[in-house]
Amino acid sequence: MYANVLLIHNWLRWFTLIMCIGAIVYAARPVRSDTKELPGNAWDTYLMLAVDLQMLTGLILYFGLSVFTKVAMENPAGAWGDPTVRYWSVLHAGAMFASLLTVRVARILALNAPTPAIAQRRRLIWFIISTAVILSAVPWPFLSNGRPLFRF
Numbered sequence: 001m002y003a004n005v006l007l008i009h010n011w012l013r014w015f016t017l018i019m020c021i022g023a024i025v026y027a028a029r030p031v032r033s034d035t036k037e038l039p040g041n042a043w044d045t046y047l048m049l050a051v052d053l054q055m056l057t058g059l060i061l062y063f064g065l066s067v068f069t070k071v072a073m074e075n076p077a078g079a080w081g082d083p084t085v086r087y088w089s090v091l092h093a094g095a096m097f098a099s100l101l102t103v104r105v106a107r108i109l110a111l112n113a114p115t116p117a118i119a120q121r122r123r124l125i126w127f128i129i130s131t132a133v134i135l136s137a138v139p140w141p142f143l144s145n146g147r148p149l150f151r152f
């Protein structure tokens, strides 16, 4: 079970990053003057879905399966002292939770923008921020807590 959820969580990372790129590309396009519809609006929803699925599998790992977060929950005070436990229980999960919020912020600010051009600019800025947060919190193989790019 642990291995299967890790595998899903690992592959979902690629789905999430592709959705990030798609959302940024469409948010960077100019708005058409003959419509109020924002270009590639559906990508916002796909990105939210991707981050939500990542969150769901992350929570299953966090509260059910991960050996690292189990150690952290058994001894919260000691978790900060161990770099690996700290990374998984605080840094990775915390930053990824922040990315979920920034994707929501992008959507809400765009929906409440006074003009489509402003909505588009807000989407672009917040999707770039979300992507930067995600990229910074992924356990890339070259990091000390690195994980494989692809799991089989």
Ligand code: HEM
Pocket (backbone or CB within 6 Å): 006, 007, 009, 010, 012, 013, 016, 051, 054, 055, 057, 058, 059, 061, 062, 065, 066, 067, 068, 069, 088, 092, 093, 096, 097, 099, 134, 138, 139, 147, 148, 151
């Ligand atoms: C965009 C969001 C996220 C991305 C891109 C992401 C990415 C990853 C990746 C690539 C791994 C390594 C998987 C492997 O070993 O093959 C991982 C592991 C993990 N993630 Fe995430 N994650 C995200 C969100 C979250 C969230 C929100 C949580 C917690 C609530 C979380 C908790 C974990 C845990 C506990 C592990 C595994 C540690 C272990 O080996 O036991 N992740 N994540």
